[in-house]
Amino acid sequence: MRKIALLTAAALCVAMILTPAAFSARKTIIKIGINAPLTGDIPKVGEGSKYAAMLWLEDIEKMGGLEVGGKKYEVDLIIEDNESKAESAVKANTKMITQDDVLAIIGPQSSKQAVPAGEVANKYKTVMISPWSTNPNTTMDRPFVFRGCFLDPFQGPVVANFITEEFGSTKAAVLYDVASDYPKGLAEVFKEAWEKKHGAGSVVAYESFTTKDTDFSSQLTKIVKSGAEVLFTPQYYNEVPLIVQQAKDLGWKGPIVGSDSWGSAETVELCGDACYGLFFSSHYAAAGAKGATKAFIDRYEKTYGYIPDDVAALTWDALQLAQKAIQDAGKITGRVEKDRKAVRDALAKIKDFNGITGKMTFTEEGDPIKCAVIVKINDQGKYEFYKSSCP
Amino acid sequence: MESLTDILQYFIQNLINAAQRGSFYAVISIGYSMVYGVLMLFNFAHGDIFMVGTYIGFGIATLFLAIFAGLLPAPLIFLSTVVVTMFLASWIGVFVEVAGYRPLRQAPRASAAITGLMIGIIFETGILILLGAKRLSFPPLMESVTYNIGGVYFTNVKVMIIIISLLLMLALHGFIQKTKWGMAMRAMSYDFLAVPLMGVSINIIAPLTFAVGAGLASVAGILYGQAYPILDPYMGVIIGWKAFVAAILGGRGSIKGAALAGYLLGFIEIFVATIFPSTLRDLIAYSIILIILTFRPRGFFGMEHSTKLRL
The missing domain is CATH 3.40.50.2300 (Response regulator)
Known part of the structure; x- marks a missing residue:
């Protein structure tokens, strides 16, 4: 009787050691963080970011995952609320990078949060694309921080x-x-x-x-x-x-x-x-849009009932950029630090990217060269x- | 360089701006002073009571405009909105007293102050959960008409805000000086230990005081909605603090002082921004108040002994 109990315990121990390894070997999930002001001073901005991200995820899921180097990976969105506060944006970035192991972060939107949050992302060597922040300090001397819009x-x-x-x-x-x-x-x-x-x-x-x-x-x-x-x-x-x-x-x-x-x-x-x-x-005007821009506007309006503002359009472009960079990186090793570096290098190399808010090429600082609309x-x-x- | 009429015109323009701003501070700070007079504590939830009052006003105004627009004249809709909002908002005041402060009446004053802050946060997040974080736009209850008299611009809304605020304060003065309830409140502020022995229950006077304060704040909220028609759940915080400063400046417990200091605060803020770079407005404005309080810690009309009592 004691022997059986001992054996069972031993077997359980072995199983417990093996299980996580077994899981991680089977499946690597690509995690993308969204740092958005869902509450606070500008909740509409947060809502636009979230909705655009959800449309993007829908596309990825329709394709059965994100294809990198001939292999399909499941994508998970981690959406964190920064309450439109600088402290909370920093906290959200730290959490997503250190606990959730995200591959890249989209956001925060306003410069008030993007400038301090970019510091964190750069320190942890994680790609961050702020779709809407126009303050030069967001990307200055931060190789891991990019933006989706022009500068002040x-x-x-x-x-x-x-x-x-x-x-x-x-x-x-x-x-x-x-x-x-x-x-x-x-x-x-x-x-x-x-x-x-x-x-x-x-x-x-x-x-x-x-x-x-x-x-x-x-x-x-x-x-x-x-x-x-x-x-x-x-x-x-x-x-x-x-x-x-x-x-x-x-x-x-x-x-x-x-x-x-x-x-x-x-x-x-x-x-x-x-x-x-x-x-x-x-960055863009909804009335009079053509092509891919119009397709995005129509789809957004059909799903959420109103015409997307520039934040939604820029978030969409930022996610497309992130997607392209991940795919250009060639492969996902599952070692998140290494993958983050590969994604960063791929993103910096992107040339003449055709976004819905215009054509973009990144400068050395991680700022795109693009046109403004009156x-x-x-x-x-x-x-x-x-x-x-x-x- | 500039002609005298130019300077005069500029001065009068700012005087009108200041009178509007001051009206809000005055009406709201009275709520602090009344409660302090009766219970000798500052109701730190008052700024958020003002916020809730504004949201109630928003709801009632939207409802009445939907039903009665076109049927009734605009002033009548305005008046009924004010009356109904005041009635509903005073129950918020009663609720705050009964649920928040009454259980702590024997507790140290600090506990009551913290409770006030907590109630404020509950109101803010409550509205946030109930209505979402979306900004609301207060519907105009009267058509805004701009007048230009000798280069000084003002709207009928501005004039209405100033007049209604003054009328409200006069009405309150009458209530406190002329009615039995007012007398009871005054008596309570003289001695809140002896008066209950005379058969005036603090459990009636305290909620009444809160109700009147909240009612006033809600009317201020409707007027605020006419002047600055964007509502958000945190709108009461800053204006609440500033009104609290006015209440201290006017002298704790003095309603007359609170009203006067409210206007003074409005004037200081506007004129500091007029004379100095606007970036320095609050710094200079509140330094002036700090200096006044250094030399007169009990405020304008505060009683001598009140400085010796605990906050």
């Missing part, structure tokens, strides 16, 4: 050129959030570009506020008084309606121009007809392609 320094001159050509203005005002990386960075670059064009002091009012402020009346009163002809405000969709409305109430009559942060589907929903006729620079909010509140501006 590029968007600033584009907007400055556009305003000069379109409205013929020479005096501009800027209103921005000093506590947030993206608006602050873009405001600085715009000011520099504008003053280069129209001379020192041509930005007649350079006003700021801090995140969560709702009253901009003193800043806007200053702006109205300064004699500025155009107002540039690179803010997010929860602030744009308040700024536009309050500016009108205080007697502002000139145009108000924004940047790609206006591109969320909710801007017009919250702002209403006060925002009709305004312009902003962006979007007009038309009289039906739709985002309409107005003109394109390439570097």
Whole structure:
């Protein structure tokens, strides 16, 4: 009796040692992390990222897995909420890299989270592609961090050129959030570009506020008084309606121009007809799209009931880039550190990638060279392609 | 360089801006002061009660506009929205008192303060779970008309906000000075140990105080929704803190002081941003308040003895 018990115990021990090894030998899962603001200040951005990722996963599953070097691998998405906070984005990246063993990370979207989160990804030598972050610091001196969009320094001159050509203005005002990386960075670059064009002091009012402020009346009163002809405000969709409305109430009559942060589907929903006729620079425009871009827009709209904003489109492109890099890497060894390095090298080599937001080639810093679009909010509140501006 | 009329026009424009901003601080800070007067504790959930009140106002306004738009004149819809919202929101106040503070009435003051913060977080996350993280847009209850008098721009909404806030504070003053309930509240703030012995139950006066505070905050919420029509579950945090500063500045427990300090805070914020770079607004504005409190720690109308009591 004792002998049998002993044997059973021994057999169990052997089985327990063998099982994990047996499992891992049988199956390697490719894990992709998504670091998105599902709650917090800009949940719509998080929703767009998540939905685009789910569409991508659907495609992969339809093909029976991701084919790398002639072998099909199951793909798993790890979606983490960063609450639109820098600390949480860093935490989410650390968790996905060290606990979930993801091969690559898509996100975070805004620069506020992408700049600190990129530090973590680079430290752990894991590929991170931020689809939407336009701040230069996100990728600077970080070989493992890439982005899917153009940079602030590029968007600033584009907007400055556009305003000069379109409205013929020479005096501009800027209103921005000093506590947030993206608006602050873009405001600085715009000011520099504008003053280069129209001379020192041509930005007649350079006003700021801090995140969560709702009253901009003193800043806007200053702006109205300064004699500025155009107002540039690179803010997010929860602030744009308040700024536009309050500016009108205080007697502002000139145009108000924004940047790609206006591109969320909710801007017009919250702002209403006060925002009709305004312009902003962006990565893509849904109205008037063709080819693969249109196919993506139609599919997204059919599945989720609304037209995808630029975040969704850029996330989609970032995932396609990640997919291509993984496939170009040639094989999955199952040793995650080695695979991450291989994916990074493959991604850096990608040339003339045809994304739905334009053609992309990465620079050495991991920033794509691509074109910007000037979007007009038309009289039906739709985002309409107005003109394109390439570097 | 600039003509006098230009400067005057600029000054009056900012005065109007400040009066609107100050109105919100004043009405909300009264809620802090009233509770402090009766229970000698600061209800740190008040900012979030304001937030919940705004959401209730949003619900009622949307509902009434859907049913009555076109049938009733706009001012009547506005008035009924205010009345119904005030009624519903005051129950939130009662709930906070009964569920949150009453069990801790004998506990140290710190426990009650922490409870207030907890209730605030529960409200924030509760709304987040209930309505999702999507921003909501408060429907306009009246058509905004912009007036331009001598280069000073203001809207009918702005004027309405300032007038309604003043009327509310006058009504509250009347309630506290002229009614039996008001007298009981005043008596309680003089001595909350002796008054219950005279047959005035703290278990009635305390919830009443919370109800009035929450009702006021909810009207402030409706007005806030007209001025800044974007709602989010964390909107009450910052404005709650600032109103709390106003309550301290006005003198703990002094309703008159809270109202006055609320306006003063609005003026300081707006004019600091006008004179200095706007980046430095809060730094300079709150340094000024710190200096005032250094020289007058009990605030404008606080009673001498109250500085000796625990928070």
